[in-house]
Amino acid sequence: MRIALTGASGFVGASVRPLLEQAGHVVTPLDRQHGYALGDRPDLRDHDALIHCAFAHQPGRFRGGEGNDPQAFITANQTGTRILFDQARLCGVRRILFLSSRAVHDGYPPGMFLTDDLPPRPDNLYGRVKADGETCLASSGGLLGTSIRATGLYGPGPRNKWRDLFSDYLRGRSITPRAGTELHVADLAAAMLLLLAHPAPPATVNASDLVLDRHDLLAEVARLSGCRHDLPRRADAASMRLAGCAALARLGWRPGGMSLLKQSLPQLMDATPHL
Helix, strand or coil: CEEEEECCCCHHHHHHHHHHHHCCCEEEEECHHHCCCCCCCCCCCCCCEEEECCCCCCCCCCCCCCCCCHHHHHHHHHHHHHHHHHHHHHCCCCEEEEEEEHHHHCCCCCCCCECCCCCCCCCCHHHHHHHHHHHHHHCCCCCEEEEEEECEEECCCCCCCCHHHHHHHHCCCCCCCCEEEEEEHHHHHHHHHHHHHCCCCCCEEEECCEEEEHHHHHHHHHHHHCCCCCCCCCCCCCCCCCECCHHHHHCCCCCCHHHHHHHHHHHHHHCCCCC
8 A cells, every 4th residue: 555644654553554564555754854743735646545643733732833923723623634635635545544633522520431433522722623623524425534642752852751751760869640541552563553454444542552650651661671760659640530442442453551651761761762
């Protein structure tokens, strides 16, 4: 399958691309390094699928990623996504995977269980922009489209999300308690491969794996490093909205859980400045 991949040099795209290629797909990278920016109309003729991972935001921030310029954020991401999906349709692309976010459900009550087909209810600009992308994809007639509502993503690379957290712990700094839902980018890629191969993929899927407390994450860092600094107290996770992943599970998806996290930690820690 010939696949166009936006955001191919970003954290997600750079992790997903080699796994798509290992599976036998031919990937056309669409990013600034290859002359693409959100809002452009790339030549997607002769492509079987589009995977849209590109997203313009303030470094390290998704919610609140608009910074002081919400209009530019909307123009790049919301308008840019609409233009891209329209271009894919005009070029005859048959399949689209859109990297959406759990943020489309931020408006639901704390502690609610989130099903795959739950309608969006965002309460911030990031979630509204992602929800608009989902609506745009769903209304693109004749396409096999899936919006992937991913939770927090982790994995190796120079933009490892826990780099500063690990550094602060190893330096003995105070760590704010926090728990979140996490997913390895390799498991996201595995979900994408299953969706690309399915003759009638679902319109929306949740993609989530671990409920991870910083206490437990840093306990593993302490074990590997020999560091004995105090761990943060456990966070209260009672109000977390947990995402069910029944749709992907029915396709045979099995994320790596704590085993994959532990396997990945040495590589993640290698990129961390200890002192």
